[in-house]
Amino acid sequence: MKYRSVFDIIGPIMIGPSSSHTAGAVRIGLLGRNLFGRLPKKADILLFGSFAKTYKGHGTDIAIIGGILGFSTDDKRLTESYEIAKQAGVEIVIRVSDETPDHPNTAMITLSDDKAQMSVQGISHGGGKVEVSQINDYPVQLSGEFPAILILHQEQSEVMTAVTQILTEQKVKIKHLEMANREKNAPTLTIIETDQPIQDKVLHKMESLDSIEKVVRLEPIS
Amino acid sequence: MVFRTIAELVERCQTENKTISEVMIVTEIKESGKSREEVWKLMEKNLVIMEEAVQRGLADADRSRSGLTGGDAVLLQRYRKNKQPLSGDLLLDAVSKSVATNEVNAKMGVICASPTAGACGIVPGTLFAVAPKRQATREQMIRYLFTAGAIGLVIANNAFISGAAGGCQAEVGSATAMAAAAMVEMVGGTAEQSAQAVAISLKNMLGLVCDPVAGLVEVPCVKRNAMGAAIAMTAADMALAGIKSAIPVDEVIDAMYRVGTAMPSTLRETALGGLAATPTGKELERRIFGSPEE
Numbered sequence: 001m002k003y004r005s006v007f008d009i010i011g012p013i014m015i016g017p018s019s020s021h022t023a024g025a026v027r028i029g030l031l032g033r034n035l036f037g038r039l040p041k042k043a044d045i046l047l048f049g050s051f052a053k054t055y056k057g058h059g060t061d062i063a064i065i066g067g068i069l070g071f072s073t074d075d076k077r078l079t080e081s082y083e084i085a086k087q088a089g090v091e092i093v094i095r096v097s098d099e100t101p102d103h104p105n106t107a108m109i110t111l112s113d114d115k116a117q118m119s120v121q122g123i124s125h126g127g128g129k130v131e132v133s134q135i136n137d138y139p140v141q142l143s144g145e146f147p148a149i150l151i152l153h154q155e156q157s158e159v160m161t162a163v164t165q166i167l168t169e170q171k172v173k174i175k176h177l178e179m180a181n182r183e184k185n186a187p188t189l190t191i192i193e194t195d196q197p198i199q200d201k202v203l204h205k206m207e208s209l210d211s212i213e214k215v216v217r218l219e220p221i222s
Numbered sequence: 223m224v225f226r227t228i229a230e231l232v233e234r235c236q237t238e239n240k241t242i243s244e245v246m247i248v249t250e251i252k253e254s255g256k257s258r259e260e261v262w263k264l265m266e267k268n269l270v271i272m273e274e275a276v277q278r279g280l281a282d283a284d285r286s287r288s289g290l291t292g293g294d295a296v297l298l299q300r301y302r303k304n305k306q307p308l309s310g311d312l313l314l315d316a317v318s319k320s321v322a323t324n325e326v327n328a329k330m331g332v333i334c335a336s337p338t339a340g341a342c343g344i345v346p347g348t349l350f351a352v353a354p355k356r357q358a359t360r361e362q363m364i365r366y367l368f369t370a371g372a373i374g375l376v377i378a379n380n381a382f383i384s385g386a387a388g389g390c391q392a393e394v395g396s397a398t399a400m401a402a403a404a405m406v407e408m409v410g411g412t413a414e415q416s417a418q419a420v421a422i423s424l425k426n427m428l429g430l431v432c433d434p435v436a437g438l439v440e441v442p443c444v445k446r447n448a449m450g451a452a453i454a455m456t457a458a459d460m461a462l463a464g465i466k467s468a469i470p471v472d473e474v475i476d477a478m479y480r481v482g483t484a485m486p487s488t489l490r491e492t493a494l495g496g497l498a499a500t501p502t503g504k505e506l507e508r509r510i511f512g513s514p515e516e
Contacts, residue, residue, distance in 0.1 A: 001379045003224075003375050005250060005254060006372065007371075007377060009370070009374035009375055010265065010367045010370060011266050011268055011336075013268065013332065013335075014332070014339060016328060016333055016339050016439065017328050017440070018338070018340055018439050019339040021439075021491075050490065053494065054491065055437075057438040057493065059330070076332075098488075114299075126338055126384025126385075126387060127378065127383050128338075129315070193450075
């Protein structure tokens with residue numbers, strides 16, 4: 001079942017006018033920022049479906065930018081997010097696509113700076129509920145409601161054994177584990193949702209393992 | 223485990239001798255791992271935000287940025303005071319408070335989605351009309367939101383609650399059903415009567431399309447929030463009178479899902495059909511954005 005909490009239905013507390021096109025959009029932006037790990041230099045925002053058709057009316061663009069800036073759904077600064085992004089030196093590009101997406105409320109956010117670039121595709125289900133459906137070229141399913149670690153590694157079962165061992169040592173429980181593959185010979189993306197935030201030392205331990213290329217920690221969104 | 227259907231929810235109420243709100247609270251505690259106090263506090267915060275939005279909407283007759291909406295809640299309250307309403311004073315109070323909340327939403331004010339922002343007026347509108355009339359306690363008012371949330375959860379998991387996915391029937395329709403069930407519980411009706419109120423109200427929302435002018439959550443959303451409150455109150459009264467839906471509530475929800483999936487995308491929040499595509503709808507869009515959205 002997609003909805004498990006009464007607060008998915010009553011809530012979020014938010015700036016209007018739309019839970020899917022404004023509040024959900026804020027959360028997609030925020031998830032993008034959290035996955036990227038910092039404020040980017042550039043944000044390229046590609047909108048699909050109903051997002052593409054009605055973003056001006058709902059302030060979907062304003063909302064996604066606000067999320068990228070780190071604002072929550074009820075932050076009154078949201079309405080000024082274009083100006084705040086400009087002051088912070090973040091270049092914003094808004095584009096719309098004619099393609100018919102799998103879900104009508106879809107956005108693809110590409111965040112970059114001098115060091116890195118990351119594409120995050122998010123969908124907004126309504127009532128503020130969102131999901132990350134793609135990271136770079138990997139199809140995923142990530143709600144962002146729980147702390148998570150994303151591990152890019154070569155496909156070796158020993159890696160996962162070592163990872164789960166590190167988590168067990170630190171008494172971190174795994175709520176959900178998912179592996180995504182892009183193509184043959186490409187590294188695997190494993191997403192682990194946990195019952196508690198991941199500490200720095202856990203992150204460093206994992207980073208030191210052979211055949212792990214990258215570890216990203218995701219803070220949950222409220 | 224979260225209850226999957228309304229039938230399952232009602233059965234749990236009956237076997238455990240609990241209200242819908244209580245089953246929802248217990249389920250939330252189990253699912254989230256939070257304490258009863260934490261869960262209660264979170265919902266209380268939502269109640270406070272709803273109350274503030276209603277009050278702001280009743281006091282503030284300013285128009286929205288687009289100029290499309292604003293001031294109708296104030297008009298309704300004035301009419302209530304000075305004239306003899308045709309439909310009934312309590313009903314109009316609920317309608318005006320529903321409109322007030324949705325007008326605040328259109329002004330990019332702070333609201334609590336219930337279940338969405340586009341339909342955010344109906345649950346608080348009915349609540350803040352019925353509660354003072356029936357001398358409901360603060361506790362009963364918080365329970366109102368848990369009951370509404372329980373119904374919304376089932377609808378969200380078996381159908382949808384966003385206009386883009388299932389049309390306005392999924393948004394205003396869901397909110398109306400949620401409010402109807404919560405009203406029944408607040409005035410002492412049974413869980414079964416709440417379920418009947420859901421069926422009766424949702425049946426009257428089937429097929430309602432999402433066709434916002436210029437893509438803004440204003441026209442016709444504000445007035446649909448008004449009618450949602452009116453239908454919710456009527457459905458609650460019908461259920462309390464002992465009227466039963468010929469089609470079981472979970473089948474009505476399933477019908478809503480099937481109607482929504484059959485709707486063309488022009489009628490699902492793309493601003494390409496229905497009222498948005500009328501000559502006046504297009505003209506308003508040009509006036510607001512300079513040119514029709516591509």
